Each structure stands twice: as C-alpha cells, then as structure tokens.
Amino acid sequence: MRRGHRPSQPVSGKPRFWGRHAVASALANPERTIRRIWVTREAAAAFGGFPDHIPTSFAEVTDLARLVPGDAPHQGIVIEVDPLDDIWLADLLERGESNQRPLIVLDQVTDPHNVGAVLRSAAAFDALGIVTQDRHAPPEGGALAKAASGALEFVPWVRVVNLARALDEIGEAGFWRIGLTGAGKRTFNDAIGTARVAVVLGAEGEGMRQNTEAHCDELARLPISPRVESLNISNAAAIALYALATRG
Structure with missing residues (x-):
C-alpha cells in the first residue's frame, strides 16, 4: 500500500463509490472491477486489508473529501470502479x-x-x-x-x-x-x-x-x-x- 499519496481528481471518468457498505459490497462482488482505493488508516484497519492487485493508497480525511461531492459521507474510503456489465x-x-x-x-x-x-x-x-x-x-x-x-x-x-x-x-x-x-x-x-x-x-x-x-x-x-x-x-x-x- 502506498503511503503519503495525495489523491487527485480523476481523468478517467469512471464512477467513484464511497461509504463502507457500498465499498464492502463492491469488493465482495466478483463481477465488479475496482481500479483504485483511497482509504484512511483507520478505515483500512476496519476492512482488514484489500486485494493486492488493486492500487491502494493511504489518504487523509481532508484529501478524501476532495474526491467526493460536497459533504458526501465517505466514511474514510473512496474507490474508483468500472460500471457493471449490461443485463438483457x-x-x-x-x-x-x-x-x-x-x-x-x-x-x-x-x-x-x-x-x-x-x-x-x-x-x-x-x-x-x-x-x-x-x-x-x-x-x-x-x-x-x-x-x-x-x-x-x-x-x-x-x-x-x-x-x-x-x-x-x-x-x-x-x-x-x-x-x-x-x-x-x-x-x-x-x-x-x-x-x-x-x-x-x-x-x-x-x-x-x-x-x-x-x-x-x-x-x-x-x-x-x-x-x-x-x-x-x-x-x-x-x-x-x-x-x-x-x-x-
């Protein structure tokens, strides 16, 4: 896990999720591709670790706030994902x-x-x-x-x-x-x-x-x-x- 990396606004246009329930469910979904994780040390401890293949960075609460709209309750974690595949x-x-x-x-x-x-x-x-x-x-x-x-x-x-x-x-x-x-x-x-x-x-x-x-x-x-x-x-x-x- 990288330390001291300050998150920046993405140019990918990919969705960002936040909040522990939304993130935990995305991590548990084998159909969901997660591109990146930003997390506080406290939130990371609560999750107990993340898959090694996902780029993961520690960040401060104030840095995470720049990644989400307004006062969105990120609860110490933000992820960037691919949308799910279409269903017919x-x-x-x-x-x-x-x-x-x-x-x-x-x-x-x-x-x-x-x-x-x-x-x-x-x-x-x-x-x-x-x-x-x-x-x-x-x-x-x-x-x-x-x-x-x-x-x-x-x-x-x-x-x-x-x-x-x-x-x-x-x-x-x-x-x-x-x-x-x-x-x-x-x-x-x-x-x-x-x-x-x-x-x-x-x-x-x-x-x-x-x-x-x-x-x-x-x-x-x-x-x-x-x-x-x-x-x-x-x-x-x-x-x-x-x-x-x-x-x-």
Missing part, C-alpha cells in the same frame, strides 16, 4: 419464470438517491430486479451506490432503450403490469391478485408518461391520506413490494 431484459425475465418475484419498472426517475433507495427496497423484498430507460435514469455513481447500501451489486438493473417495448415484453412474460398513480380506480392491494406483478412508477411530480400508462394492464393507487398528495417514489416502491410479499 430477456435474460432477467427468464430468471423469473419459475417464481413470483416482482419486478420494478421506473419511468424517467432520474434522482440517484431515489433509484438507490428503490434498489435497496428491491433487495429487502427479494424483487427480481429493476428496469429503467437508459437515457432517463442516473448512471452508476457514488450517491446512488450509497443510497442502495450495497444493493447495486446484486439486484439486477436492466436499462432499455424503449420503455414501452420493454413493458410489452414484460407483459408477454406473464407479468401483470400495475402502474401506481393517485388516479387509479382500485387500491394496489385489490389489484395485485395472484399473478406475477411488475410495479410501474413514474417520476415524482410528473408521474408516469401517458404512453407508459397505456402499456400497463391496470392503474392502481396506494390508500394514503388525502392530506398528502403523493409519496416519495422510493417509499411507494417499498410499500408496494411489502404488499406483494405479504399477500395471501
């Missing part, structure tokens, strides 16, 4: 043919904290994976990985070019596509039935696009108080996944 939707759907694991579809949800939180909920309730449109979703990055608390490394995330076509493919695979919206006629609990379910959620504020709604089998609502207009997208996803996990 057909491959993901094939994994779910023999079980009832739900799927989450996000329509133009661009906030990395929200997508990360949805990944965390998907992990907690053993969802099959999440699907987003490639051009209207955040890339892998530190804020998303931190919010996912490790789930980015093992919850499949499929990026598609055309979300409407992807929803058609999801329906053909036997999923009942339920779009969550306050305008839904039935509650989500009443709509889920016994089929495999794909939960479709739109961006906060704008909601699902009309074309996305048209590719759902049903629109349903969560039974929230009229004093609250809507829920955060990640909270709505967690509630829907809980309802699916506990249905009779």
Whole structure:
C-alpha cells in the first residue's frame, strides 16, 4: 500500500463509490472491477486489508473529501470502479419464470438517491430486479451506490432503450403490469391478485408518461391520506413490494 499519496481528481471518468457498505459490497462482488482505493488508516484497519492487485493508497480525511461531492459521507474510503456489465431484459425475465418475484419498472426517475433507495427496497423484498430507460435514469455513481447500501451489486438493473417495448415484453412474460398513480380506480392491494406483478412508477411530480400508462394492464393507487398528495417514489416502491410479499 502506498503511503503519503495525495489523491487527485480523476481523468478517467469512471464512477467513484464511497461509504463502507457500498465499498464492502463492491469488493465482495466478483463481477465488479475496482481500479483504485483511497482509504484512511483507520478505515483500512476496519476492512482488514484489500486485494493486492488493486492500487491502494493511504489518504487523509481532508484529501478524501476532495474526491467526493460536497459533504458526501465517505466514511474514510473512496474507490474508483468500472460500471457493471449490461443485463438483457430477456435474460432477467427468464430468471423469473419459475417464481413470483416482482419486478420494478421506473419511468424517467432520474434522482440517484431515489433509484438507490428503490434498489435497496428491491433487495429487502427479494424483487427480481429493476428496469429503467437508459437515457432517463442516473448512471452508476457514488450517491446512488450509497443510497442502495450495497444493493447495486446484486439486484439486477436492466436499462432499455424503449420503455414501452420493454413493458410489452414484460407483459408477454406473464407479468401483470400495475402502474401506481393517485388516479387509479382500485387500491394496489385489490389489484395485485395472484399473478406475477411488475410495479410501474413514474417520476415524482410528473408521474408516469401517458404512453407508459397505456402499456400497463391496470392503474392502481396506494390508500394514503388525502392530506398528502403523493409519496416519495422510493417509499411507494417499498410499500408496494411489502404488499406483494405479504399477500395471501
């Protein structure tokens, strides 16, 4: 391990992750390539060592702060990584043919904290994976990985070019596509039935696009108080996944 090396801003353009949960999960993922590690001596002791093939440098807390945005809680460690390989939707759907694991579809949800939180909920309730449109979703990055608390490394995330076509493919695979919206006629609990379910959620504020709604089998609502207009997208996803996990 190199000592006294001051980290600098990268020219590689590769994602940087920070925080002990995100970093530990990345280190444990055989599919993740880690290019570099910067770490304080205290954090390094907590990890108990790193693979010899990864360039690793000791750094001060103030130096690490220059590697992450604003006041991001790096917890004494920052890594630079390659993005994970793409996953094909057909491959993901094939994994779910023999079980009832739900799927989450996000329509133009661009906030990395929200997508990360949805990944965390998907992990907690053993969802099959999440699907987003490639051009209207955040890339892998530190804020998303931190919010996912490790789930980015093992919850499949499929990026598609055309979300409407992807929803058609999801329906053909036997999923009942339920779009969550306050305008839904039935509650989500009443709509889920016994089929495999794909939960479709739109961006906060704008909601699902009309074309996305048209590719759902049903629109349903969560039974929230009229004093609250809507829920955060990640909270709505967690509630829907809980309802699916506990249905009779």
